[in-house]
Amino acid sequence: MIVGRSIMRVRSHLQKLRRRLEDYGSQGIVPFLIAFGVFLQGCGLVFDAVELIQPLARDEMSAICSRGQLRVGISVEPFRPFVFPAVFTDEGVRVTGLDVELIREVADALTTYCGGQKPIVPTLHLTRFRDLFIEMNEGHLDLFVSSIGGNVPGARPAGLWYSIPHFHNGGIGAMIQKPEVAERVRAQFQKQAGNPDTLAAIQAGFSGLTVAAQKGRTSSLYAEANLLNVRLLICDSLPASVETKDPHIDVILSQHSILDYVTKHVWPDWHLLTRNDGTPLILTQESFSIVTVEEHRRLQWFLNNLLYRLEESGRLEQMRRRWLEEDYAPTRRATTEGLPFEISKVPEHYDQGQCRFATGR
Amino acid sequence: MKSRVLLFISLSLMFFLAWSSIGWAQPPREEIENTAQHLATLLNVGRLIIERNQTRIDDPRIGDKGFTPEVFERQLLDEFIRQTNIDLKHLPSHLPSLAKELLPVLLQSSKEVVADAQLVINQRGIGYKNFIPATFGSQATRKFSNRSHVKIKQTTLNPRNLKNTPDAYEENVLKRLATQPASNTSITEWVDNETTLRSVTPIYYSHDCLVCHGIPKGILDISGYPREGAKEGDLAGAISIQIPVNSR
Numbered sequence: 160m161i162v163g164r165s166i167m168r169v170r171s172h173l174q175k176l177r178r179r180l181e182d183y184g185s186q187g188i189v190p191f192l193i194a195f196g197v198f199l200q201g202c203g204l205v206f207d208a209v210e211l212i213q214p215l216a217r218d219e220m221s222a223i224c225s226r227g228q229l230r231v232g233i234s235v236e237p238f239r240p241f242v243f244p245a246v247f248t249d250e251g252v253r254v255t256g257l258d259v260e261l262i263r264e265v266a267d268a269l270t271t272y273c274g275g276q277k278p279i280v281p282t283l284h285l286t287r288f289r290d291l292f293i294e295m296n297e298g299h300l301d302l303f304v305s306s307i308g309g310n311v312p313g314a315r316p317a318g319l320w321y322s323i324p325h326f327h328n329g330g331i332g333a334m335i336q337k338p339e340v341a342e343r344v345r346a347q348f349q350k351q352a353g354n355p356d357t358l359a360a361i362q363a364g365f366s367g368l369t370v371a372a373q374k375g376r377t378s379s380l381y382a383e384a385n386l387l388n389v390r391l392l393i394c395d396s397l398p399a400s401v402e403t404k405d406p407h408i409d410v411i412l413s414q415h416s417i418l419d420y421v422t423k424h425v426w427p428d429w430h431l432l433t434r435n436d437g438t439p440l441i442l443t444q445e446s447f448s449i450v451t452v453e454e455h456r457r458l459q460w461f462l463n464n465l466l467y468r469l470e471e472s473g474r475l476e477q478m479r480r481r482w483l484e485e486d487y488a489p490t491r492r493a494t495t496e497g498l499p500f501e502i503s504k505v506p507e508h509y510d511q512g513q514c515r516f517a518t519g520r
Numbered sequence: 521m522k523s524r525v526l527l528f529i530s531l532s533l534m535f536f537l538a539w540s541s542i543g544w545a546q547p548p549r550e551e552i553e554n555t556a557q558h559l560a561t562l563l564n565v566g567r568l569i570i571e572r573n574q575t576r577i578d579d580p581r582i583g584d585k586g587f588t589p590e591v592f593e594r595q596l597l598d599e600f601i602r603q604t605n606i607d608l609k610h611l612p613s614h615l616p617s618l619a620k621e622l623l624p625v626l627l628q629s630s631k632e633v634v635a636d637a638q639l640v641i642n643q644r645g646i647g648y649k650n651f652i653p654a655t656f657g658s659q660a661t662r663k664f665s666n667r668s669h670v671k672i673k674q675t676t677l678n679p680r681n682l683k684n685t686p687d688a689y690e691e692n693v694l695k696r697l698a699t700q701p702a703s704n705t706s707i708t709e710w711v712d713n714e715t716t717l718r719s720v721t722p723i724y725y726s727h728d729c730l731v732c733h734g735i736p737k738g739i740l741d742i743s744g745y746p747r748e749g750a751k752e753g754d755l756a757g758a759i760s761i762q763i764p765v766n767s768r
Contacts, residue, residue, distance in 0.1 A: 244640075244649075245640050245643070246640060246649050246650040247650045248655060249654075249684075251636060252636060252637060398644075399645075402644075402645060488742075488743055488744015490742070491744030491745060492744075
């Protein structure tokens with residue numbers, strides 16, 4: 160209202176000036192310029208007021224700097240050791256993990272980028288994995304980090320951009336309970352006699368078995384595309400795959416690093432599927448990236464440059480070793496370095512979901 | 521005559537107002553000491569309710585545990601009545617006014633902590649969630665202390681959470697308590713030229729505490745901290761309360 164009146168006032172003054180200019184002819188140019196100069200100051204105030212109500216379009220980096228917050232999406236489904244389940248600490252509810260440490264690095268670098276006057280605070284939005292993409296497209300997030308691979312066919316939804324990898328050693332692995340499953344796969348490798356073909360061994364070894372993968376994750380994309388002779392169960396989360404008793408699940412597919420961690424620390428009844436020589440069997444390689452929207456070019460370059468620098472300096476490797484190889488208690492790390500979070504689109508009693516047979520196969 | 525009566529009434533009124541305002545600003549010492557005792561009991565009862573529900577909170581098979589702020593409050597109120605004969609929903613008239621003011625604040629703070637923890641408590645498939653008496657107490661005391669002039673803190677000689685490190689006074693009292701037989705009596709003293717009440721209420725290890733704080737000493741517990749090697753009945757720490765005379 161006030162801005163509208165100001166604009167009207169400026170407009171009427173300009174009209175009066177124009178009329179006087181016409182009256183005085185070319186001689187009136189000097190007083191006009193003086194008067195115009197005086198009015199220009201007023202225009203500045205009007206522009207400020209307008210911008211206060213409707214900010215002018217700014218690039219995403221300036222928006223983050225002026226907001227003082229980096230809005231980061233993170234999956235509520237735990238992908239240990241990338242994201243651990245939220246725990247209660249002396250400081251309140253916190254999440255921690257490799258992804259969270261990476262987010263801290265990004266926020267610290269943004270603080271420097273923004274001039275270092277005020278810290279850029281990472282605001283974590285904990286939501287279901289499937290909703291991360293929606294939240295991103297709706298503009299509620301600046302980026303998300305959730306052990307997401309961009310180099311698996313079908314993994315990149317339109318409109319989203321994937322950074323250079325921050326985690327190279329990824330890949331889809333498998334965990335099993337019964338040793339017979341491993342024997343079946345190993346028998347296939349032996350038949351190949353020095354000419355290994357993992358996909359062929361897996362296809363034959365898993366044939367007729369019940370295989371579970373997590374909905375929307377690269378493991379389910381892999382299974383749907385390559386494992387046509389299995390009974391495929393699509394589960395809402397990894398814990399849901401482990402909890403399902405009926406039907407009995409023979410194989411669970413997920414990211415190798417996650418399976419490596421959970422078979423050692425969370426579900427000791429499950430074992431990593433290994434090759435004949437005992438090394439983990441990787442079904443296909445995958446590297447994890449940070450995701451943002453396609454239009455955010457400046458943020459994309461910022462992320463790529465930062466990740467490259469972290470790789471060069473050995474910091475990324477240090478982070479990977481810290482979470483994947485060291486012996487630690489996640490709860491203690493959550494207390495000392497975890498981040499608080501906000502919850503969006505998560506049911507009040509989050510229950511890890513369920514499993515159902517894949518349709519249309 | 522009329523003017524004398526008026527003068528007498530005016531003076532009486534002034535005296536009454538002055539007296540009541542002094543009384544309002546500085547509650548009697550006994551009232552402050554009594555309030556500190558009730559606050560320590562209420563915090564302890566809150567911790568006890570969390571401990572009683574620990575198995576339920578850490579059950580990975582159930583999603584919705586039903587341990588809502590309202591359920592917590594009901595159990596807390598019942599236990600507080602059992603221990604003190606005071607119904608926090610209908611505070612008795614004989615209760616010090618400072619206690620009437622502060623107990624509902626601590627009750628509300630405690631409820632809010634349980635509300636904040638709902639997402640963590642109700643995760644299915646996750647066992648230990650670190651929502652334990654100690655972390656509950658840390659948050660409840662912080663919320664309470666931010667809302668009043670009274671400071672409550674959980675403290676111990678070897679704190680896992682460094683924010684619980686004792687100050688010189690607390691350290692002194694804790695060392696004294698550690699050498700004495702277990703007692704539920706608080707140590708209460710007036711310090712800083714009698715302007716601040718300090719009250720330290722000891723907490724002793726119960727059987728359930730020993731899962732994390734017991735033997736073998738030094739071995740990491742489920743939350744990643746080395747076990748203290750404690751025995752049942754050993755001094756675990758204390759609830760430390762500071763109330764300034766001008767606490768309003």
